[in-house]
Structures are given as structure tokens and as C-alpha cells.
Amino acid sequence: MAILARPSVFRLTGLHHHDPIPRIAPLAITALTATTALGEGLAAQRDALCARRSGLRRNDLDFGHGPLDCWIGRVAGLEESPLPGALAAWESRNHRLAWRALHQDGFAEAAAAAVARHGARRVAVVMGTSTSSIGETELAYPRLEDGHFPAAQRALRVHSLHALGEFVQQLTGARGPCMTVATACSSSAKVFAHAARLLQAGLADAVIVGGVDTLCGSVIYGFNALQLVSRQPCRPFDAARDGLSLGEAGGFALLEREPEGARALAWLCGYGESSDAHHMSAPHPEGLGARLAIRDALARAGLSADRIGYLNLHGTATPANDRVEARAVAALFPDSLHASSTKGWTGHTLGAAGIVESVFAVLALREGELPGTLNSTELDPACGPQVRLDNVRRQVDYAMNNAFGFGGNNCTLVFARA
Template identity: 75%
Template structure:
């Protein structure tokens, strides 16, 4: 039986925001075609950790070829693994051309940039400290703009030519989901006519050893919602979307609603009753003007840690009917941290466009504590609405609802 909404003062429905372009690059490959093929073939992008100089026994979702990406001359001063991955991602699916066309159409000052990231270019900062020369960063890494936590949004701003409001969202693993909510408010307030949103995060020592210190990393490929799950697999990724208030090009999907919450229960553990997660989902549905049974696919946060999956599954079971198809795609890509929101948004949008509802890769034995909404096998269905969950440390939760045009 579905429980009544926990939030009696729900937000009012919003005007949907047009999404006219989107893309994603992960360990599955660059661009949407690579993502769609791997999802359909149930082919993982995870592999044994081979990050140079980081010998931790685990599996990672590493993007092939990032090391060889060349930045254009005007961006050469922004060299970092994070920015090379961002540049690789921007070039897929015609996204960079679409973003620059929007800048030309609306005017540079009317196009906002809102980028989510968890660690930014901290890998270069690690190297800079390790290679100090008389207490100073070495000359090739003495580029302070690269070491700043907002460097990703600055890079995307320069790459696209947009000069409107530029924001960086760093709320851990919900970062690049919350960019949609920020952008929607900018457009609604009339501060911009379009927004380039997205997220990018890359693997480095701080990521691997930081999560391992929290005893969250599995030595095996992650298996979300499996009864024997024992931790996550870390990955890297980049993704972007173009939101426009008055689109002049075909609409790929609508951002129909968003919900945000911050339960602040614990620095790294979710609220045991999933109150923040449920609040975010309820508010997203309310802003979309939809009931829970309208959602055809729910892309779960599903990190494969014992606590996260149990709490999220409980919140989903309390709100959605048993027939919902909900799954975690982290068995394909790993947990891409600050890029998880945009990457899994791309998967939800692919589900709307093509009717492919991903299952949960690597998982075989359902956890009896999880409800019937959690699906391990892929399915195909013609759906009108999809939702994406992204939950971060400190109780920073975000849920998004997307609708087919």
C-alpha cells in the first residue's frame, strides 16, 4: 500500500523547461550511442583498478583515452585530467556546437553555466604537492585557476563562450543533478534564457583512498541491491545538457519537476528512514504535477553500499507502486561521484527516447529488504515520464522528473 505524502506543504507545479541537447561520456565510451549500446548489451565498463600509482584492490569505471585528449590552444592553460574529460564529453553528440549556437542565438550574457563536480581537478593538486620545489608548486602545475573547486565551470564557460551567470555545485554525489534545479530557477527568474548544465569528475588518489577510508569500496565489481553487496565501485564521467526557456530547435525532453532536500543526518550515511530521499522525490513529483504511478522508469542512486541501497529502496517502496521499474546503472559505469546526476539523467532520457529500461548489472540475488520496484533485468516499455535520484554526503538529496515531448 502506498503511503500518503510525507510533506503536507508540497510545492506548486512548475512550467516545464525544454532540454534541447544532451550527452554523456563514461567508462562505456564517449557519447550517447556508446552508452545505449552497452546498456542494451549488458556490457560493463568496470575493470580492475589500473590507475597509475594508486594500487588499491578494487574495480573502477575508467574512461579510456583521457590521457591522450588534446585541449585547443586557447584552453591549453587549463590542462588537467578533469578538463580533458570535460573537453572529450563536450565534443560528443554535437553538444559543443549546440551550446555555441545557443550562445549566438540568445547572446553570451544570457546563457548560464551550471556545473556540478565533487573533486574538480584535485588530482593535479595531489601531483603539485607531491612534486613541490622548495615549498612551491612546480612550474607546470603553478596554475591556480586549475586547482580551484570552481575550475570545471570556468573551463566550460570558456569552451562554450557563454558569459551569463556561472555557478559550481559541489554537494558530493548529488552535484550534477542539482544543476538542473539551479538552472530552472535562473530561467524562471529571467536571469538567463538558456543554461548549459552538466557535471564532470575524474579518478585520483583522493577519490580512491578517501572512499576506501570510509570502508565503502568493494574489492569486487559493485552489485547494487544484491543481498551480498559489500560496497561501491568508483568511476569517472562527464555529461552535459542544454536547457532553454524558448527553444528554437527540437525539444529532446522536458525537465518537468525537481525536488531537493538536506536532512543533514550524518556526514556520510543517509537518514535511516530515508526522510530526505523521500522528501526530494515527493517534491519533484509535486512540481511536475504527477502522481507516483505516472513514472515509468526510476534511475536510482543505488551505490551498492549496504546502508544506501536499503534506505533508498525503503523510500521508493513507501511512495511508488509495485509495478514501477527502478534500477541502478552503477554496475555499468561505477559511481561517477559529482557526475553521477548528469550521467544517470542521460540514461533516464535515453529510456524516454528509446524505451530501454536498464536493469541492475552484476546483481543476481535480490535483497529481501528491498521492494518489488527494484529490477535486475532490462525491459522495454513506451514510457512518458522518468525520474532520476542522486543523493550525496551530508544528506544533500535531489530528484528530477523528465517527460517525453
């Protein structure tokens, strides 16, 4: 199932729409959770962000070639945590993390309550991932038998990108529309936009959104082949940054039009999407796609840029990405904006980055603790004054999250304090 956004066009002299972007009705976020290298659940994320305690560690994962010399944001204990026996056909590292994340902060119970409240066919599932359970597929290929996977691997229901969406649908009992978004690092930000359209179109009354991505050989060695992996903890927006640190994470949110029987934790009030298609792995040098996504999100939220109090930047610590994003932010926002990258805490969690950093944006709204940028000490002179290194305590009403993926696939979200 595919739902297409309103088309947009680019010109080098600026950004132009075919039609005005309409304001959307805010959607209630009635449940929320995340599990990362910082720990399980919202409290673990909040405590680590406030204490400026990173979850990055030296890479100790060996996918057959010896551990690559780098730092990673690994979720501890997944290796010793198989799925319950009844779910053996879904066995994979990705689904182990999905299972663990789903059972934090009462999210599984909230999802069950939404199914009971609206009816199973009125609750949709939209998941984001970059590689899904490809780690299990990697294990199967060296063991081919006459050109086929061994029987044990053939029995697994994990060898497709949509496996995550089907797995979460089975766990939650939701039976409405189900889809998996795989647009690299913007995947689990775009799930919010898809959910908004499903609710606006009347195809669902509640949507379980989220994203899960885990470390595997394709991820670590693929990014290393692109010369994007740093040998030290990543330093977003630092003058000496030299690459990213990869991580894994899982997170979920429950969106509803009206929080019947549940209190809103925050509101989704805007989203913007674009695809500049400039290059497979590099952003447009002028940040045109990023700027379009940000402007569309503000338009749908009915807000001017000076109303945003906190912006969680994509900020991967790669030289080109950070430079382009900082340029786009400086062009659109006042100097007073507090903007930061939180990837120094978690690593770049790829297809899960959108949901994790949306959780961080909501935590900033709820807690009044605006994260800085961990590990970085000297900002790149190309950055504007919006990029901050230190945490601050400040109550803000609106927070934004940027997520930019390969192929210039961009998504920006705006959240409002409940």
C-alpha cells in the same frame, strides 16, 4: 552566486513543508550528451545499456601507492589526450574529459547556436563536480618549493572547485551567470534545479548544465578509507553487496524555456531537493531526505507517483545506501514501477552521476529500453518489488532520477518524453 530553495523541515513522524510546492513550467532539453566508461556519446551509452555490457575493469591507475585492488569505470585514452595548446593553462584529467564530452553528439555546436540565438550574456553555465581537478593539486603538493607549488603547477588555472565552470564557460562562449555545484554525489543533479530557478527568475534564457568528475588518489583512497570500495564489480541492491565501484564521466545538457530553432529531446518537468544532515556519509535510516526530494519533484511536476514509468536509482551498492533508498521507494511508489541502478555499467561517477543518470533516464524515455541492474543476481529481501534486475522494453512517458550526496544532500529529477 547562490540561489536558495524553499526551506523545508523534518519531523521523525513525517515530512512537512512551510508552504505548498508550486508546479513548474516544463523546460526543454534541446541538446544532451554523456561520455563514460561505456564510450563516448549517446549511442555508446545506449548500445552498452541494451547489450548489458559493463564498462567496469580492474583498477590499473596508480596514484603513488600502487593500484588499489578494486574495479573502476575508467574512460579510456585520457592519459594520451592533452588539451589543445591554447588551453594549456587548464590542463588536467578532469578538463580533458570535459573537453572530450563537450565535443560529442553535436553538443558544442548546439551550445554555440544557443549563444548566437539568445546572446552570450543570456546563456548561463551551471556545472557539478565532486573533486574538480584535485588530481593536479595532488601532483603539486609533493613538489613544493619553499612552501609554494612549482612554477608549472602554479601556472595552471585548475586548483579550485569552480575551475570546471570557468573552463566550460570559456569553451562555450556563454557569458551569463556561471556557478559550480559541489555537493558530492548529488552535484550534477542539482544543476538542473539551479538552471530552472535561473530561467524562472529571468536571469537567463538558456542554461548549459552538466558535470564532470575523474578518478584521482583522493577519490579512490578516500572511499577505500571509509570501507566503501568493493574488491569486485559493484552489485547494487544484491543481498551480498559489499561496496561501490568508482568511475569517471562527463556529460552536458542544454535547457531552454522554449526550444526556439531547436527540437526538444525531452522535458525537465520537476525537481526536488532536501538536506537531512543526518550524518556526514550515511543517509537518514528512514530515508526521510530521499522521500522529501522525491515528493517535491513529483509536486513540481504535477504528477502522482503512479505516473512515473522508470526510476534510475542512486543505488551505489553500499549496504546502508541501497537499503534506505529501497525503503523510501517502496513507501512511495506502486509495485508496477520499474526502478534500477545503472552503476554496474559505469561505476559510481560521483559528481557526474547526476548528469549521466539523467541522460540514462532520457534514453529510457526516447528508446523504450528500461535498464535493469547489472551484476546483481539475488535481490536483498529488504528491497521492494520496484527494484528490477532485468532490462525490459516498454514505452513510458515520465522518468525519474535520484542522486544522493554526502551530508544527506539529496536531489530528485523528473523528465517527460518529448
